[in-house]
Amino acid sequence: MTKKASGASATRSFEIDAPSLRAGLKDVGDIVEKRTTIPLLSNVLMTVSPTALVLSGTDLDSWGERHVTLDGDADPMRITVHAGTLAKIADKLTASDRVRLALTDGKLTVSAGRSRFTLPTLPADDFPNAPDKAWDSEFEIPAINLGAALSTVAFATSTDETRYYLGGVLVHAQHGDLRFAATDGHRLARGIVALPDGAATLPDIIVPSKVVKVLTTLLGRYEGQVTVRACSSAVAFEIGETTLQAKVIDGTFPDYARVIPTQYDGLLKVDRETLVAAVNRVTTVSSDKVRAVKLSIRHDAIALSVSSPEHGTGDEEIPCEWSGSPLTIGFNSRYLLEIMAHMTAIEVEATFTDPKGPVLWRDREGSPATFVIMPMQV
Structure with a gap:
């Protein structure tokens, strides 16, 4: 595949299908530094052998490496090129495109169909490798x-x-x-x-x-x-x-x-989607400064309320099962909703000690996922 032009350095090249190039760049792209004063860290290292392309990216704290199989006719080379630019090019190619990448005089030419791009490169020898480790x-x-x-x-x-x-x-x-x-x-x-x-x-x-x-x-x-x-x-x-x-x-x-409570004075059981919908509705009047939602819990119902000096008040009542004495407690509504988003049961449960103590949320007793949230003063 190597070609030699009169008066020019050797051209080394390889070919790859667009989906494989796109997938490989995607796997290492999130590691690559998007904003850095070190240009090399914005680049992806491409190590080419006749049968494989290895794409590497780093931010000096983490290293990503993706192996892509080639057809056995590639010219060996090591180069670095701007990861974001190459990824954008790959993203805009069609699945049927065959991509040719050719290196000549420090420039990488990317060709597919009637499209052609010429990109600058940086030397591969300075690219930081992942340190060797003795794993425990x-x-x-x-x-x-x-x-x-x-x-x-x-x-x-x-x-x-x-x-x-x-x-x-x-x-x-x-x-x-x-x-x-x-x-x-x-x-x-x-x-x-x-x-x-x-x-x-x-x-x-x-x-x-x-x-x-x-x-x-x-x-x-x-x-x-x-x-x-x-x-x-x-x-x-x-x-x-x-x-x-x-x-x-x-x-x-x-x-x-x-921090995880092991004892409690009251056990709450409530339909998760009903609680989420109610919190979303009453917090319509919340402001960025006031995110608290107040829950007044009694035997068979929770009264939710939000009060904002700028936007007014919101109130709603939903059914529940509650084993303790009546309790009023406040939560950061965003924190509560995030916890609900990571639970899966139709009916979830929570254990309470007092209005100031940590509250444990779970799908059920013995659930592998446990969440604890600290109350807010309301």
Whole structure:
């Protein structure tokens, strides 16, 4: 495939179908830095052999790598090109397009049908590789189980940079389970799956929020087993032809189990969709400053109310089952709705101690997903 033109450097090239190029770039694209003062970090590394294209991206804290099979006639090369630009080109090609990528004099020409693009490149030798690690734990877990557990808790991670150790999901082995937890100090989410073989030696690790987001996207596109490797400073996930490796957060996650109530004075059972619809309606009058919704709970009904000086009041009553004495309590409505969005049962339940104590929400007793929310003063 190599061609030589008089007075010019050798042209090296390869061909790939548009869907394979698009899928490969999508798998590493979310890792690549979108805004950076280091141009190389905005690029994707393309390592080409006769039979494979390896696409790599990094932000120096995480590394993504995707293998794509080629037809065996490609010219070996290593180049980096702007990831976002190449991805946009790939996205606009049709599924039937055959794409030719040719490197000449430091320029990458991308041709498909009657379209032709010429892109600048940067040297591949300076591209940062993922560091080698001695892994303490290695195990396999179904992609659907890992993705569901991460998705269940990720919404509760903190965005407060001063509490950086809350900016990710804690993954650890405990009581014969693999547990996932996230909290921002106002709400807590915990998920539990069966402990995979080999996971008992897993060190407690905090997976950064960005990595969790990328990971859940990858897992959503994959069916099968995921290989997980971890040590105290890093974690790696092998998802089919894609590998994601990342530094973990260097910090100590709080003992979140202490926040989860184990005793209660009242048990509430309520239809989840009915509660969500009612909260959405009464908060129509909420403002950005006032997000509290008040719940006045009695034996067979919950009276929901919202009051805003700017927009007025909203009230609604819905049926429920309540085992305790009458109770009035307030919640941040957005937090309450986010918790409801990650529950699945038709009828959910919550346990209460007092108007100021943490409230536990779950689909049912013994549910693998548990949510805790702190009340607001109303």
